[in-house]
Amino acid sequence: MTGACMSALIARAETRGPEAGFGERIAENQRRVFQIAYSILGNAADAEDVAQEAFLRAYQKFGSLREAEKFRGWVNRIVFRLALNRQRGHRRRLTRDTAWQMTETRAMVDGAKGAEQQVLLERLRREIERLPEKLRSVLQLSLVEEMDAADVGATLGIPAGTVRSRLHTARKLLLEVMK
Amino acid sequence: MKDACEKWKDQLLEAELTEATTKDLEEHLRACTICSRELDAVRARKAQLDELLPLVARGAEPPADFQAHVLAAAEAASGASRARRWRVWTLAGATAAIVALMIGATMYHRAAQRIPEKELAAVQRLAEWRAPSDALLATPGQEILRTMPRLGESYLNVPVKRNEEE
Numbered sequence: 001m002t003g004a005c006m007s008a009l010i011a012r013a014e015t016r017g018p019e020a021g022f023g024e025r026i027a028e029n030q031r032r033v034f035q036i037a038y039s040i041l042g043n044a045a046d047a048e049d050v051a052q053e054a055f056l057r058a059y060q061k062f063g064s065l066r067e068a069e070k071f072r073g074w075v076n077r078i079v080f081r082l083a084l085n086r087q088r089g090h091r092r093r094l095t096r097d098t099a100w101q102m103t104e105t106r107a108m109v110d111g112a113k114g115a116e117q118q119v120l121l122e123r124l125r126r127e128i129e130r131l132p133e134k135l136r137s138v139l140q141l142s143l144v145e146e147m148d149a150a151d152v153g154a155t156l157g158i159p160a161g162t163v164r165s166r167l168h169t170a171r172k173l174l175l176e177v178m179k
Numbered sequence: 180m181k182d183a184c185e186k187w188k189d190q191l192l193e194a195e196l197t198e199a200t201t202k203d204l205e206e207h208l209r210a211c212t213i214c215s216r217e218l219d220a221v222r223a224r225k226a227q228l229d230e231l232l233p234l235v236a237r238g239a240e241p242p243a244d245f246q247a248h249v250l251a252a253a254e255a256a257s258g259a260s261r262a263r264r265w266r267v268w269t270l271a272g273a274t275a276a277i278v279a280l281m282i283g284a285t286m287y288h289r290a291a292q293r294i295p296e297k298e299l300a301a302v303q304r305l306a307e308w309r310a311p312s313d314a315l316l317a318t319p320g321q322e323i324l325r326t327m328p329r330l331g332e333s334y335l336n337v338p339v340k341r342n343e344e345e
């Protein structure tokens with residue numbers, strides 16, 4: 001896609017018809033939505049897929065999601081659910097697949113600087129995977145930028161106080177096991 | 180860690196996570212080298228965890244053309260659904276027209292084929308008619324040929340046809 005074509009698309013989406021304002025909503029939410037997916041899935045390609053799917057679903061419902069806050073909460077919940085579904089699919093496949101395929105998948109993880117940090121990050125991800133689901137979800141969502149306890153609670157349907165106490169327990173468990 | 184120090188383990192983790200210690204713990208740490216060494220280890224792990232944890236979610240960014248990709252996909256999807264709707268309605272219309280045509284044609288055909296009552300009755304009568312000479316064509320042996328003797332009976336035991344009218 002050319003740059004001119006891209007900006008034409010964005011401009012059109014912002015000025016015309018039922019799609020007006022949708023491009024703006026993507027711009028406001030894309031980083032957070034992507035990070036929610038990435039936190040759960042651990043690789044950028046899957047995270048991008050899932051984030052795109054979340055926005056496409058929001059687009060279909062955009063008539064009732066025009067309000068910025070409404071859009072934000074809705075897209076947080078939907079991307080979280082989509083990422084969890086995909087992660088469950090991965091886990092089922094990983095238990096079937098052989099060990100070398102697993103190492104290959106794991107080696108695709110991005111972002112860490114240096115091999116040593118990469119190894120540690122891998123270990124941390126495995127330890128997070130081992131946490132009880134209630135603690136894991138709270139931790140993964142809390143690690144996303146701009147997600148405070150209230151946002152995490154709204155995404156999971158639990159009070160902010162519960163988010164804080166679960167986050168504390170999760171960090172304590174990790175501090176214990178990451179020796 | 181010594182068994183006696185086991186009870187301080189949780190407090191060490193709490194102290195490091197909340198950045199607050201209790202008076203009891205501080206006293207114990209001054210007296211116990213094992214626990215103060217353990218606290219150093221917990222502190223190092225905490226620093227490492229603080230460095231690593233954000234990477235779990237923020238280790239990657241959405242690609243620069245993410246927004247454009249989503250918009251293009253959304254446009255394509257809504258274009259496709261518009262086209263799908265159009266196709267569905269066109270197809271439904273065409274199907275309805277064909278069905279209507281077929282029903283019309285069948286009804287016309289049936290109307291054209293209807294036979295008048297009178298003719299039908301004549302045909303029926305013709306089918307049931309027997310010529311008066313049919314009785315003459317019957318041979319005397321016909322009764323024997325139609326009946327099979329049962330075990331022990333004889334072919335010669337010819338049933339005598341009596342004239343019942345007499």
Ligand SMILES: [Zn+2]
Pocket residue numbers: 183184187207211212213214215
């Ligand atoms: Zn001690």
